[in-house]
Amino acid sequence: MLEFACRFCGVFNRFERLFCISCRRRLVPLTVYDLSVDDFAYPGDVDNMHALEGSRIFTGLARRFISGKRDEMLRRWLGDRARLVEQSSKLYEIVKRCGWILGVERLPEVYVAGLPEPNAFTFGDDDNAVLVIDYRMLELLTEDEVTALVAHELTHVKSRHLIYHTLAELMLRGVDIVAPILGVGVVTASLRMLLLAWHRDSEVTADRGALLVVQKPDVLKGLLAKLTGAADGGKVEELFKTHPNFRSRVEKINEFYKSPEYIRAVNKIRRREELNQALAPLCRFCKEPKPVEAFFCPSCGRSQL
Template structure:
């Protein structure tokens, strides 16, 4: 299937409102801007690039032309330039990550190549490109390394620094989880195949390879609905929050559910059909793209007043 190139795509056309809300709360923390600047100044980016250049395989059009073409196609669809470097790391977990603030690069596990279809792999690559397009990488690096910084601060300040660091760490991790919903939308825009996006999550959730020929997306969506119903019980809802508070990724079924809601609301199609292309404003309540002529936000329904 030929995929549409989304000319002029801007991240705000598809960014999840939970991502925007969590980031705004994160940025409101006093002193965070100083921490961000210092973190960027002393980033471990050079060490990471050296590590993967020395121990992993760098993809190019000579050694892995098909995979390189997938990366180029996803970059063209989403409008991510310059094209980031791509490395393959030996690991049969279906996983990937993006790092590097000055020179961003993507690392994918070898399991993605062997265990996923082309569209499923495009979803993963597009997901990582979504982090780049929305400029998530610096905060993601902070979230991954901050626990170690907090431990050092705690030892240096008799535990007081650790208390402060823990609060910031929780805020960073919450935003990191919310940012995944935005990146998932970018992944779907890149692969343009909802079933492939869902089946990638099903495989990541632990589906044995012997059952790969009988993936049931409908059953997984039903499981997501069952999971959502846990919120009706105060105890179950509290358990969900406590279990997830120190995680940097949201629940897989919730991610599929949010993608499904985005599609059912017609917002995915609107982006694909470039209905938001000329939008230059965002709803102040949910950050959804709006037109100058909109009186009400098409996403959250709030009345819009554009000066």
């Protein structure tokens, strides 16, 4: 059995593993053949993210606070209602597959929990995230929809949305809560609106990432319909929410699906998968051992590309 050491934690992993069994980091470094955020990011997400990052003091305080409070938040929010998902489970296989396609550098810890309502969310530090899925989602959704759900959440991880997402959720509980937590005097109304506007745009980016993984618009639309009940608030009401309304999200999914950007990203995914198969230690046709760097099998002579 071929094994090699993780370059981060030193734990040995079987050759075919995509992510380390110990630290959950990607075992093969990202290359130009892997998806980057630029391949699918929604322009509004990028623009508002740059504006938020321009407030360096606020951003630095937020990152230090949330990174330091990650485990405390996990215990407080989940308590004894959650169980860690085993790496041998079917759900974790979906997480690994989504993470590989999206080019995620480190998988989140994955929990199944009993939440107040059927949902899923990611939180914590961008470099050490937690993904929580309500157990009812696994009963309500098809396997394709679960994949779309996981891919949506992992796109947030890939896009480094988590710090600002957590702040936006706190904003909904009142501006006066966030400022004392961060140790600043006041969070302005304009910053609050910018944060909420960015959060809505970041959801469009996450929908795009999910679409690239499942490549079936109807699956993603079906997932959103189940999550939202197809409820459609007005534009004014939407301004004070972290998520865009159902109709707006469907329109943007259709728009991206028909775009040249989508076609280029899908082709990139396919080329990466072909390269991954070519670099395997076994021929993908005759299954005989071969050097990982060989693009032609020494046994059957067939090209691995």
